[in-house]
Amino acid sequence: MTRNGQPRTLFEKVWDAHEVRAQTDDTPGVLYIDLHLVHEVTSPQAFTMLREQGLTVRRPDRTLATMDHSTPTTPRNALGIIPIADSQAAAQLDTLTRNCHDFGIPLYALGTENQGIVHVIGPEQGLTQPGMTIVCGDSHTSTHGAFGALAFGIGTSEVGHVLATQCLIQTRPKTCEVRVNGRLQPGVGAKDIILAIIAKIGVGGGTGYVFEYTGEAIRALTMEERMTICNMSIEGGARAGMVAPDETTFDYIKGRPYAPHGADWDAAVAYWRTLPSDAGATYDRLIELDASTLTPMITYGTNPGMGMAITDSVPAPEQLDEPSARTTLDKALKYMDLQPGERLLGKPVDVVFIGSCTNSRISDLRLAASIMQGRRVAPNVRVMVVPGSQQVKRQAEQEGLDRIFREAGAEWREAGCSMCIAMNGDQLQPGQYAVSTSNRNFEGRQGKGGRTFLASPLTAAATAVNGVITDVRTML
Amino acid sequence: MEPIKSFSATAIALPVENVDTDQIIPARYLKVTDKAGLGDGLFADWRRDDNGNLKPDFVLNRPEAAGAQILVAGNNFGCGSSREHAPWALLGYGFKAVISTYFADIFRNNALKNGLLPITVDTETYYQLVSMIEEDPATQITVDLAQQTVTLPEGQQLHFPIDGFAKYCLLNGVDQLGFLHQQADLIAQYEATHAQRVKTIA
Ligand code: SF4
Numbered sequence: 001m002t003r004n005g006q007p008r009t010l011f012e013k014v015w016d017a018h019e020v021r022a023q024t025d026d027t028p029g030v031l032y033i034d035l036h037l038v039h040e041v042t043s044p045q046a047f048t049m050l051r052e053q054g055l056t057v058r059r060p061d062r063t064l065a066t067m068d069h070s071t072p073t074t075p076r077n078a079l080g081i082i083p084i085a086d087s088q089a090a091a092q093l094d095t096l097t098r099n100c101h102d103f104g105i106p107l108y109a110l111g112t113e114n115q116g117i118v119h120v121i122g123p124e125q126g127l128t129q130p131g132m133t134i135v136c137g138d139s140h141t142s143t144h145g146a147f148g149a150l151a152f153g154i155g156t157s158e159v160g161h162v163l164a165t166q167c168l169i170q171t172r173p174k175t176c177e178v179r180v181n182g183r184l185q186p187g188v189g190a191k192d193i194i195l196a197i198i199a200k201i202g203v204g205g206g207t208g209y210v211f212e213y214t215g216e217a218i219r220a221l222t223m224e225e226r227m228t229i230c231n232m233s234i235e236g237g238a239r240a241g242m243v244a245p246d247e248t249t250f251d252y253i254k255g256r257p258y259a260p261h262g263a264d265w266d267a268a269v270a271y272w273r274t275l276p277s278d279a280g281a282t283y284d285r286l287i288e289l290d291a292s293t294l295t296p297m298i299t300y301g302t303n304p305g306m307g308m309a310i311t312d313s314v315p316a317p318e319q320l321d322e323p324s325a326r327t328t329l330d331k332a333l334k335y336m337d338l339q340p341g342e343r344l345l346g347k348p349v350d351v352v353f354i355g356s357c358t359n360s361r362i363s364d365l366r367l368a369a370s371i372m373q374g375r376r377v378a379p380n381v382r383v384m385v386v387p388g389s390q391q392v393k394r395q396a397e398q399e400g401l402d403r404i405f406r407e408a409g410a411e412w413r414e415a416g417c418s419m420c421i422a423m424n425g426d427q428l429q430p431g432q433y434a435v436s437t438s439n440r441n442f443e444g445r446q447g448k449g450g451r452t453f454l455a456s457p458l459t460a461a462a463t464a465v466n467g468v469i470t471d472v473r474t475m476l
Numbered sequence: 477m478e479p480i481k482s483f484s485a486t487a488i489a490l491p492v493e494n495v496d497t498d499q500i501i502p503a504r505y506l507k508v509t510d511k512a513g514l515g516d517g518l519f520a521d522w523r524r525d526d527n528g529n530l531k532p533d534f535v536l537n538r539p540e541a542a543g544a545q546i547l548v549a550g551n552n553f554g555c556g557s558s559r560e561h562a563p564w565a566l567l568g569y570g571f572k573a574v575i576s577t578y579f580a581d582i583f584r585n586n587a588l589k590n591g592l593l594p595i596t597v598d599t600e601t602y603y604q605l606v607s608m609i610e611e612d613p614a615t616q617i618t619v620d621l622a623q624q625t626v627t628l629p630e631g632q633q634l635h636f637p638i639d640g641f642a643k644y645c646l647l648n649g650v651d652q653l654g655f656l657h658q659q660a661d662l663i664a665q666y667e668a669t670h671a672q673r674v675k676t677i678a
Contacts, residue, residue, distance in 0.1 A: 017670075020659060020662050020663055020666045021659055021662050025640070026640060026641070027641055027655075028639070028641045028655075030656065030659050030662070030663075032663070032666050032667075032670070034673050034674065035673075035674060035676070041506050041507075041559075042558065042559065042560070044508075044509035044510070045509070045510060045511055045560075048509075048510065053653075058663075060676075060677065061672075061675045061676055061677045062672075062674070062675070062676060063676060064676040069506075070506075070507055086507070088507040088508070089507050091507075091509065092507050092508075092509055095509045104677075106676050106677055126674075127674050127676065129673055129674065131673070132673055132674070137558055137560075138557070138558055139556065139557050139558040139582060153557075153558035153582055154558060154582070154585075155558055155559075155560035155582060155585060155586035155589065156559075156560040156586075157560060157586065157589040157590070157652075157653075158585070158589070160653065161652070161653055161656055164653060164656070164657075165653070165656040165657065165659070165660075165663060166663065166667075167656050167659065167663055169641070169652055169655065169656065171639065173581075202552075203494050203552060203555050204494065204551060204552030204555060204578065204580070207552065207578060207579075207580060207581055208581065237552065237555060237580060237581070239581050239582075257678075258674050258675075258676075268673075303494050303496065303555070305494075323491075323603070324491055324492070324493045324550040324551060325493055327491060327492060327493075327550075328492055328493040328494060328550065331492060421503045422503060422504075423503045423504060423506060423507065430526070440496075440498070440556065440557075442496045442498040442499065442556060443498070443499060443521060444498060444499075444502055444521045445498050445503070448502070448504075448521055448526075449521075449526075
């Protein structure tokens with residue numbers, strides 16, 4: 001699907017197909033949005049704006065809301081209801097319910113059968129499809145790019161723009177090919193790939209770009225693994241991350257509730273096959289990585305770019321040239337209470353969190369369960385397993401994973417963002433260390449004063465069992 | 477939104493890289509349904525101790541910081557989440573502009589939509605500003621959006637880039653949504669000629 005004989009990248013094809021109005025020197029471009037996902041935290045002020053200006057939602061049929069960020073993940077009561085202890089959170093959830101009702105937007109409310117983390121439910125329902133533009137007032141919207149969609153996070157003003165017009169004002173980003181060659185070794189997974197990429201380029205390394213992940217290692221990944229990678233594109237600063245759709249993509253979508261079927265399915269697949277970047281298409285930049293040399297990764301600092309091989313030791317600020325960078329690392333190590341040169345293997349932790357839109361899908365839970373099966377979690381560690389959606393929770397229970405976690409001594413909870421953002425009461429205490437499968441280790445992200453090491457579900461599960469940071473390869 | 481006019485003010489230097497939106501406004505402040513009062517939560521975990529009292533040594537809490545309207549911060553300011561609460565909190569506190577060597581994409585977008593100016597300068601200028609402010613917190617800096625300039629007390633002037641459309645909206649106090657409304661015909665035409673891929677309402 002070249003245009004005027006010009007080869008195009010996947011990003012360019014999706015962008016071009018959604019341009020309502022092209023960018024000029026004086027005016028910005030206008031991009032049409034196929035799917036708008038909404039949650040309780042970043043939407044209230046946008047609905048207020050609609051009310052104040054007497055506007056309606058242009059396409060409620062292209063909009064879907066869920067409750068995830070501030071929802072409790074505590075077990076249901078005898079009536080099957082998940083109690084909400086925090087009155088502010090309850091008010092926010094009520095506001096979303098009222099807004100969805102008043103503006104005609106479908107809502108997956110707390111505890112209902114399809115509720116879950118916004119980036120888990122889109123793909124799960126088959127709403128996320130190749131070639132679409134998808135936005136949400138949430139930076140990890142980049143997750144949906146795993147399907148070859150252009151998906152990115154927006155602010156609340158922009159949520160209002162999309163609600164009112166189904167469009168966004170946009171300037172065209174640059175493109176960057178992130179080529180991951182080779183094959184992963186046992187015990188090393190998608191999370192390790194993306195942590196290695198971010199460690200290499202830094203948290204601002206991708207600012208202004210859309211990443212397209214290519215190469216043998218990416219093609220070999222399942223859809224859920226590709227989602228883990230695209231999810232954290234934003235942690236490298238990229239506006240979005242994409243993977244070209246292929247048979248793996250089509251197989252994953254087929255049969256899901258909102259997937260096309262019959263003749264529509266054939267037409268959709270025929271279109272999706274035109275999306276991968278043309279031979280000869282060029283990117284503005286290339287980043288390369290060899291997957292076969294990767295080991296399990298872990299972060300040591302207070303941003304996702306401060307990551308290293310789990311067998312390495314914590315770097316020293318003196319090794320850095322830039323004064324600001326030195327101050328930043330120094331501040332991070334103080335916050336984490338770590339010494340330069342210290343090794344993290346064997347370090348005791350207080351909490352292990354397995355969940356978040358990065359790693360809470362069924363395959364992540366299966367990996368964690370494979371390590372915990374027949375073992376007990378260490379007595380000094382609180383282990384929380386939080387499925388990404390009610391559907392993931394049901395499936396895990398059908399497979400008996402919940403039993404494995406419970407018998408190991410881990411908590412099995414209701415679906416939601418939980419300790420990824422610590423808005424709902426699930427949080428670290430000041431000074432506690434956690435190994436988390438989530439995506440952000442910022443100061444206080446998992447609770448004021450809490451200290452986070454980001455890692456894969458395998459590393460998290462191995463650490464849960466031993467009570468100290470563990471190289472999972474010693475347990476395989 | 478009020479039109480942005482030229483202004484002079486003192487600045488605060490926060491020479492830390494990658495100041496993320498969780499630092500600018502921690503998640504526990506996001507359980508609100510309006511924008512009011514977020515200035516109190518600005519840099520809450522850096523500004524306040526466990527009892528909520530202001531920490532006297534944090535730069536925002538020093539007496540000379542009072543009245544500052546410009547924040548000078550390290551590389552990649554505003555990385556992390558898409559929360560627009562970050563610019564709301566900065567504005568609520570009284571900042572009108574942030575100067576950095578670069579800004580995370582979503583933060584920059586959000587700032588521009590709320591009349592908070594993200595001003596990008598080169599690394600050398602950034603370090604110059606930081607040491608100038610640290611030496612003399614009373615340094616007055618003048619920001620002129622129309623001219624796209626930052627002027628220092630000795631008359632040194634720097635030019636900063638800004639997207640033309642965003643500049644037009646900020647100078648005139650125009651909401652960007654108005655521009656989208658003007659595209660109604662094009663949007664309708666787009667919808668009529670492009671297949672609807674999914675429908676969330678079954
Ligand atoms: S799980 Fe974490 S990163 Fe993902 S949407 Fe929820 S809060 Fe955001």
